[in-house]
Amino acid sequence: MLRHGLQMARGLCQLLSDKFSVGLHRNIMKHLLPINATGHAWSPLRNIRAVTQMAPWPFSSSQPRDYSLPNASWSAEMQRLYDQYSSMCEVETEGSEKKKGAWRRLPSYNRTLKYATGGRCLSRMLQAKARLFTRNIEEQGAGFEYVVFINKEEKTCVCVFQAGHLLEGPPGHVHGGAIATIIDSVTGTHATYISGPVMTANLTINYRSPIPLGSVVLVHSALDKVEGRKTFISCQVTSSDGAKLHTEATGLFVSINVSHLFGA
Numbered sequence: 001m002l003r004h005g006l007q008m009a010r011g012l013c014q015l016l017s018d019k020f021s022v023g024l025h026r027n028i029m030k031h032l033l034p035i036n037a038t039g040h041a042w043s044p045l046r047n048i049r050a051v052t053q054m055a056p057w058p059f060s061s062s063q064p065r066d067y068s069l070p071n072a073s074w075s076a077e078m079q080r081l082y083d084q085y086s087s088m089c090e091v092e093t094e095g096s097e098k099k100k101g102a103w104r105r106l107p108s109y110n111r112t113l114k115y116a117t118g119g120r121c122l123s124r125m126l127q128a129k130a131r132l133f134t135r136n137i138e139e140q141g142a143g144f145e146y147v148v149f150i151n152k153e154e155k156t157c158v159c160v161f162q163a164g165h166l167l168e169g170p171p172g173h174v175h176g177g178a179i180a181t182i183i184d185s186v187t188g189t190h191a192t193y194i195s196g197p198v199m200t201a202n203l204t205i206n207y208r209s210p211i212p213l214g215s216v217v218l219v220h221s222a223l224d225k226v227e228g229r230k231t232f233i234s235c236q237v238t239s240s241d242g243a244k245l246h247t248e249a250t251g252l253f254v255s256i257n258v259s260h261l262f263g264a
């Protein structure tokens, strides 16, 4: 079990090394690796270096689809907002120097953990058919179309979200559970970025005005505070121009050791 956990930690860190800062995946290693008898995270630096020096892209076989990239189902408004945030992102320039930009687009896969380990160990431990809830509808535009951008300096996230017809609750409007799902996904991703692996302990939601199906909304996520293992995030869902408040939420995310997911 320990070996599987470590394999997963390595895979995750390798995955994140291409996307996040070294500081972040050091932080993630701290949370993922087992705690030893003296209460300190076991940190095999040589292994960390080996992981970070390997090829930046960890996928061993076919490239998985990045669901956060534009597709034909995106409305003009969704594309406009994607372009707007993309234009503020860090970009590779000629000579592979990075041009500074405060924002970064986060890629999104339907089975991140499996891909992160090359599909080897987790497929033995988790259900082979398991897929990320928000990325399991193949028909483009039918479910959750979204892309998350993170602002490293302000420690905020914004998600551009277009709700498809399979997310209906009240006629013509988005189901409250689907709204909760996108809020949990965005704030959970944000908390993971800040604190490493976490689980949602508490999510409090106030629904202020219904979201029309097919419309594009912004999910704004802000870090309130970190207290020990607890990361507090607040969130607002607004219309794409920011004029209308649809939903407000606060979330508490508790840092976990990866063994927590396997009943240890």
Ligand SMILES: CCCCCCCCCCCCCC(=O)SCCNC(=O)CCNC(=O)[C@H](O)C(C)(C)COP(=O)(O)OP(=O)(O)OC[C@H]1O[C@@H](n2cnc3c(N)ncnc32)[C@H](O)[C@@H]1OP(=O)(O)O
Pocket: 112, 184, 185, 186, 188, 189, 192, 197, 198, 199, 200, 201, 202, 228, 229, 230, 252, 254, 255, 256, 260
């Ligand atoms: C993994 C890598 C991910 C990669 C990125 C993918 C992104 C995907 C994004 C998708 C995202 C999807 C995300 C999802 O869907 S996560 C799925 C939904 N969440 C769950 O299933 C979580 C179930 N609960 C648990 O597993 C445990 O209860 C946890 C882990 C949360 C805490 O149990 P643990 O035994 O570890 O800790 P503790 O009990 O000692 O508590 C510690 C502290 O926390 C405080 N506390 C605890 N609960 C609450 C509460 N309800 N309200 C207020 N406070 C609470 C507690 O008082 C204490 O505070 P203090 O006394 O220290 O001050």
